[in-house]
Amino acid sequence: xxxxxxxxxxxxxxxxxxxxxxxxxxxxxxxxxxxxxxxxxxxxxxxxxxxxxxxxxxxxxxxxxxxxxxxxxxxxxxxxxxxxxxxxxxxxxxxxxxxxxxxxxxxxxxxxxxxxxxxxxxxxxxxxxxxxxxxxxxxxxxxxxxxxxxxxxxxxxxxxxxxxxxxxxxxxxxxxxxxxxxxxxxxxxxxxxxxxxxxxxxxxxxxxxxxxxxxxxxxxxxxxxxxxxxxxxxxxxxxxxxxxxxxxxxxxxxxxxxxxxxxxxxxxxxxxxxxxxxxxxxxxxxxxxxxxxxxxxxxxxxxxxxxxxxxxxxxxxxxxxxxxxxxxxxxxxxxxxxxxxxxxxxxxxxxxxxxxxxxxxxxxxxxxxxxxxxxxxxxxxxxxxxxxxxxxxxxxxxxxxxxxxxxxxxxxxxxxxxxxxxxxxxxxxxxxxxxxxxxxxxxxxxxxxxxxxxxxxxxxxxxxxxxxxxxxxxxxxxxxxxxxxxxxxxxxxxxxxxxxxxxxxxxxxxxxxxxxxxxxxxxxxxxxxxxxxxxxxxxxxxxxxxxxxxxxxxxxxxxxxxxxxxxxxxxxxxxxxxxxxxxxxxxxxxxxxxxxxxxxxxxxxxxxxxxxx
Numbered sequence: 123x124x125x126x127x128x129x130x131x132x133x134x135x136x137x138x139x140x141x142x143x144x145x146x147x148x149x150x151x152x153x154x155x156x157x158x159x160x161x162x163x164x165x166x167x168x169x170x171x172x173x174x175x176x177x178x179x180x181x182x183x184x185x186x187x188x189x190x191x192x193x194x195x196x197x198x199x200x201x202x203x204x205x206x207x208x209x210x211x212x213x214x215x216x217x218x219x220x221x222x223x224x225x226x227x228x229x230x231x232x233x234x235x236x237x238x239x240x241x242x243x244x245x246x247x248x249x250x251x252x253x254x255x256x257x258x259x260x261x262x263x264x265x266x267x268x269x270x271x272x273x274x275x276x277x278x279x280x281x282x283x284x285x286x287x288x289x290x291x292x293x294x295x296x297x298x299x300x301x302x303x304x305x306x307x308x309x310x311x312x313x314x315x316x317x318x319x320x321x322x323x324x325x326x327x328x329x330x331x332x333x334x335x336x337x338x339x340x341x342x343x344x345x346x347x348x349x350x351x352x353x354x355x356x357x358x359x360x361x362x363x364x365x366x367x368x369x370x371x372x373x374x375x376x377x378x379x380x381x382x383x384x385x386x387x388x389x390x391x392x393x394x395x396x397x398x399x400x401x402x403x404x405x406x407x408x409x410x411x412x413x414x415x416x417x418x419x420x421x422x423x424x425x426x427x428x429x430x431x432x433x434x435x436x437x438x439x440x441x442x443x444x445x446x447x448x449x450x451x452x453x454x455x456x457x458x459x460x461x462x463x464x465x466x467x468x469x470x471x472x473x474x475x476x477x478x479x480x481x482x483x484x485x486x487x488x489x490x491x492x493x494x495x496x497x498x499x500x501x502x503x504x505x506x507x508x509x510x511x512x513x514x515x516x517x518x519x520x521x522x523x524x525x526x527x528x529x530x531x532x533x534x535x536x537x538x539x540x541x542x543x544x545x546x547x548x549x550x551x552x553x554x555x556x557x558x559x560x561x562x563x564x565x566x567x568x569x570x571x572x573x574x575x576x577x578x579x580x581x582x583x584x585x586x587x588x589x590x591x592x593x594x595x596x597x598x599x600x601x602x603x604x605x606x607x608x609x610x611x612x613x614x615x616x617x618x619x620x621x622x623x624x625x626x627x628x629x630x631x632x633x634x635x636x637x638x639x640x641x642x643x644x645x646x647x648x649x650x651x652x653x654x655x656x657x658x659x660x661x662x663x664x665x666x667x668x669x670x671x672x673x674x675x676x677x678x679x680x681x682x683x684x685x686x687x688x689x690x691x692x693x694x695x696x697x698x699x700x701x702x703x704x705x706x707x708x709x710x711x712x713x714x715x716x717x718x719x720x721x722x723x724x725x726x727x728x729x730x731x732x733x734x735x
Contacts (some may be wrong), residue, residue, distance in 0.1 A: 186218030261353030286350030305718025322363025371608030400414030406623025456512030482535030491547025500613035593636035704735030
């Protein structure tokens, strides 16, 4: 052996030999993929928890002590809309609340039992003297947040100086974009465009003592989020006027300003889905593929699109989750036929597994799991299944086909075709297929869309909504992505290979421009949130399980905050805003700066101690 090593060291063409060995290894990999040899799935970074031992978010919240008083008025439409969002915000942040509807109830006479008060009214007149009661309580050490754009009226005029307002009028200001301070939230330091912006802010000027965190357009614009110390307490004012699901993270960030230490659980995970992948060659208009590359649709995907996607994954450390569709036939009678052209499935599926990704289910065909009682009308070009039995047969065939193609792989994630899933289809998935642990659909509403929150359902299935999609990341999706980094510290994205065949999804722009935009989005996310974990679909579900029921109790002294984590399993992540002091030592976890005084806490014990100075 020693002589052989000596000869190799003296071999003058050893550089060429190394290159030859590398090519042989690459060739072996490609041969395995094209020959249908199955890769054994890599060990998961994060696994599912035992479903029988899993606590749900709703159960956990029932045990929370109410620390926040929420005031709303059902006679004010925007107040009702706001509560719809804030109810979920507080549920996810694990904040125990008492809700008072001013239209039918009275504000408590004593506020001393609360840590915070959140006012979901733009017209404060119904509160009457309660407005002054809140300001007196803040002066004595309380913390209150006005979450909606205020209307200048009698009571607002009385307290506006206490809120940090130096001058104001009766006019509203246009909000076309929001510029967030870089130290306020993740992704700050730039402006984000508002889709269909309008005059949603109150035109005000603030005193020097008010601290501003967001402005309309740029730091010289109308203040949109600020805090102002008053006496021993603090006011936080949200003045941007947008109260919708895509803005929840901005309210969460504002709420975290109120107390000396603001804490709430987060998921910490990013997933990129490839829907309809692997699948047969997608049909569609190949005009733009032919225009730009002069090749067929099948060759474009194999030789151009997929290598580019793999390169993006390598550049940004992404692990794709591909969800498989067996065929594109429209039959819905349950008479299934096994796909015979399997080379594409095995090639692309094994490539996904080889790069660290995973595979899941999308459909036997692309017909959503809906029965004849669903009428798509002219909105969706789909058929309904003739019976529940027909849906069962289709799902059984899909799962059997998946096991035949990838026998060493466990598939647990289901993505509904076009994110459409009927009540009957959802019940079927939860009752008949114990191997299905995740449904990944839509975060936002759409035509017949199965809309989700990040949670574990009563039947133990993880609901994992996808926030954004495609390679055209428009202003609304960018704003939603920013919000969710700050609400749940999460990113979920999906795209279809046939996006390149549909003008509505950007086909006319060409793949080079779409690829560039996708690259820009991934770059933005990596730079804004370098601590965000790149996961697969099932791994993110494991993170959602650990996040869902996590509760936080905090005890603060002059030099330390003690966090006790309820329903802690093996790891947890939380956002911690240190409004008082700078952390110097952590026991039971680690802190990573996310922005300014905002930190990501990685907890490995149920009791965490943060010393600060």
